[in-house]
Amino acid sequence: MKNGTDTKISRHHVHGPLSGAVAAVTISPVTVVAPPGELRFLHSKKTGMYLQKKRFPWHIAIFLAPAVIIYSMFSALPLLDTLRLGFYTSNDAGVHSFVGLANYHTILFDSDWSKAFWNAMLNNLKFFGIHMLLQNPIGLLLATLFSLKGLRGARTYRTLIFLPTLLSVVIIGFIWQLILSPLWGVGEGLMTHVGLGDYFAPWLGQESSALLTLGLISVWQYVGIPMMLIYAALLAVPEEVLEAAYAEGASSFRIFWQIKLPLILPTLGLVTILTFVANFNAFDLIYSVKGALAGPNYSTDILGTFFYRTFFGYQAQIGSPTMGAAVATLMFLVILLGVASYFYFVQRKLTRYEL
Template structure:
């Protein structure tokens, strides 16, 4: 008997495929194409092959800014990995404990900054950390730490780290909630059996709960990587497109913005901007590929 074609599947998938194609796949393909072209003074496009990429990677006028942005982006990601995700794991573990009073309120308060606009977050922290009218110095004085206050956003050595800490504070609720949901999904029978065998809470966490939530920790890691290498809005709202001081907070997102749209004395170039965007895409693709090859395969074998 001949089977009927599953038209209902096509009908349900068509809207999602159409939206994804129009607003994601086609713009990505066109960006990849545009990176192989150069723009003349008259605005005409001509095929240039890999010339744009060679200019960005090896021309001293471009490569210094690009590699500086790449290095800053890597530091931005590492700060999140070393602070945001471990703190999110600790908070999720605490909230998963039975009998904790007010845990719903604490979860809501910690997750709330995630819902706020990045522009508002950047403006508020600029006011707090301002050495002229900010309240940061006063708050530190209450704890006897006023001598440690400094214009952290205005110093090359501390500006990027300060913005990264603001980003950690804003988005720590995301890994916290993902890990919290994974901990709640751990079978209660396994935990009770471990208790019956005399295992303590710390041993149960390290030997039972942590191995069972490794896939979620891997997901949190790759989401952090993709989000950080796509970051732009917080740096732009706090330090502007120049990502000062002296490009100390410049990341790939702000470098792309100046290249594509231009800023002050720098003239924008859509073709060079497309090349920068393509390099960003390749960096993210390489990171995701390494995760699936080095981490996800081992997690899959571990589950089997």
């Protein structure tokens, strides 16, 4: 073929006597190797050149189809139906009628609904703040300690710290109720034994301390997750970089601050996103310890428990699936806005180091 320059095209079989051998196509000066049947060439009359065309990878689509179908049935379709249901209201007969954004206006601005919603939102932000200020820094500290060479028993300590994350939240809530109960709990006795009995208080029963106490319980249970993620990131730091820094006389603190920390910033960002999403989806710990009313006096009410009461109802409150769907949609939008804001304002500005 001649089109300004001479290009040679040859097709032959390589490696193996079988009839389905791998095909090697040479288009000077490049050789393309592909399975038989994958490569097709189309001749362009306009340019006089041969264009490579690949078959659609049906085998990949076949393997992905079951996962896509299951995800669509149990995640995507219910989410879309929830978004749709939020635009409707239902009467006593269960007949739905379209009301547009009326449900959202009621939740955000109606005096009876907005107070409960914004209280749950504020408590959720506090719950998230507790984890950001305590869980993730403690996880970073523990991961840094366990990444040090020569620390005896590091594997055992890591296992013990990570173990609570494997337990059911219901079990965790029950255990801490047994510990902190002023009636039959063992916490008061333990504090009295070490001389701190005067400082014991029914922390789960006080409005001022109930949410903080539940946040600390959650931090105790899940601190192992950021610890392990950050620990894995620290182990991935190249040894030759650290050895060069030590050879230059850098202190351990300076190496951590100027070398290790910048290298694990993407992992810290991932931990932040996971913490945000998990906290704004939280429900089980509050429900197992304080019930659907999230007492005392709704002081531990978060978006998850507010959604539960709205959708299913509780005691004197009658459930409303349409209003519950609107609350669920608002929760989804809050999470989506938070994640998108992080990726737009923070993640893209993080310096990524390639060594």
